[in-house]
Amino acid sequence: MKRYVTNPMIIKELRQRLRERRAWLLPTLYLFVLSGVVICAYYFTTDTGHRLHGAEVQGADIGQAIFLGVVFTQITVLLLMAPVFSSGAITLEREQRTLAGLLTSLLSAPQIWWGKFIAALLYLLLLVASALPLLALPFAFGGVEPLDMLKVLGSTILTLACICAIGLWCSAVFRRSVHATASCYAIVLVLTVVTAIAYGMLYSHWQQSHPGASGPPAHIQAPLFLNPYYPLLTFMEDNDFGMHAYPVSSWLLFGALGCLAAAFSMRSLQRSGEQL
Template structure:
């Protein structure tokens, strides 16, 4: 943020998203902007929001995967631990700092959604729900990436683990969920496959966002399951991350030995 790269990246991203939005609107109304087509405008809103979700989902690990492991490789982790900040505060600061630019990218594109309102494709409540869900997804992926960065010894491993997590969230869960539902259609006797497929899809941020826009069929509160699952997962991993930064915090527990200070580096 102290260089020219941040405003250049934000401006380029905003211009590209604006160009895509105008292009989709123009194509859907065939150049007749006086013709109101809410159904087609709703498709534009869905495509733009899903595309933005894909972008921020795969960009977040690039900012967060090396936050702690990079400190360790640069030999600055021990110095960081001598500050008055606790391990929890260090991890929270890394999560917020690594997701700040991506959150800003989401915020600057919010006015583009107002173009969809002109054609009746969405309501403000729906756009705000999608906007809030995107911000939570950024924080959740940043928290998981920072946790992997703390647990792994090298940035290469933390990057692999972070992108593996994102791949499961976006690709594996979608393929597995729709695969189970397809198998349930071929074998109606196995009714539990439908429920399993629905449960797996509720872990996919793209599917949950489409559900918020009523583009897919599912339960009304699918986003609750998504938030609870990834919040608990991030909390568990970050708890181990706190122990990784300061092993003696668990020295009071029986059977847990104090680790050597070389683990800091």
Template sequence: MRLFLNPVMLKEYKLRFRSFKSFLGLMFYLLAVSIFVVGFIFLNSQSMGNSYVRPDTSRIMFMVLSFIQLGLVLFITPGLTAGVISGEREKQTLTILLTTTQSSGAIIIGKLVSSVSFLMLMIFASLPIYSIVFLFGGISPLQLLTVLGYYMFIIFVFGSFGVLYSTLIRKTIVSMISAYGTALFFAAGTAFLLLVSLQFSNGAQGFNPVSYFFAMLNPFAVLFGIFEPGALKDLGRQTGIQFPLWAAQLISYTLLFSAAMFMSIRKLRPKAGSKR
């Protein structure tokens, strides 16, 4: 428990959650999501020439909102975590932080959790807006909880990449560019390579691990599979690999997260590590 509730984390919480700008940003975020949901329902009901919303329309709205929020997660997370260590180094406070009794693991975990906590607060705060779909049907509570859990998982994985770059790179701007480049590769690069690999296979069914590998690394592909399991079955028939795509991503992302956290902890005190 001391590893997760340490002075570094408590200090970061006070700095982030006592700022008026943070709650102002949360208000505008919820306002934008609410306008999107209400506008989507209104425009769809008007275009259909009736005053009701069908369950399939509600499901489409939930899917679109989920993909938009996943894109926001991938866009915001690197900016929150890419300067947690390099920022301390630029302010010349990292040396003071390292002279405390806190271990490297406590510092890294405290920085990661405190950095992504505001983003998780935004997601949890939007749950009442998400729950509007239950009024019209089309989405089960299990799917909502699955999407929410997937967001949490993605936040910590990509947050660990930002912390790693912040530990290895001295300049915050370079660290942030590297973190955004990594997020862009996983989001857009793997999607492009997936389409290219499927084109080379010409839709023929057989053993095609390359396409499966790129689909496994893409967050949007797994999120789409949560809503449309049949699409992943078609991908499994084309690649010849029937192992669940979400399980493959869970394993691979967990390994990447563990490697990023391990390297961040080891590289935080490189001199002390070399002496041991």
């Protein structure tokens, strides 16, 4: 176990990653985008023209609007970034012809995978951590509790870990970074868009046969369990899913998907001698 904690791959990966120009450029852009979202959410909520039924604006409304804006923008941006950091991790070693050196050292395939995985995830966590002040801003307005933030953070980190594992699997399977990255984006697209379309079709069909029912049952929501936005949607109090939300099922599925991707990645990595 100690070997996984003091893994030289983690130090090497982080060192190389933080030397790249994008290491400081991406967090800067990321925070600019999130700051823009906060400003927009604030003005949109307080703008009288957009008030529903001319009601008074409550601090809690502003807080919730900012919170949801930041949470959904954050997950969207991170879903776009995760494949960049993970799907090139092993293919790049192959392209630079450095993988043979790693595989003939005393580092095992799981150690190599773990080093790559932690390095990719840590960089994404750095982005998440840098946005914490923006995510905590709604506390000043009310309407959001620290527990909500913890739930959102936990869900986001689990989703990112799963996408990183999938990215590394693509990286272990494909020879070229461009193919691995494209495949990883395709998988992210399936998880986010295709599952939503599948749910939409199932839901409309179900609604026609069950007019007036309060919320869709679990089997109708099932395609959404693999959607990275789903657990976040279930935290919203007045969502469509009501009491039938299943964030734990979603988390379990993401965990299982990540573990499967990890197992297959290590297997591919162990057999990658022929590709060198």
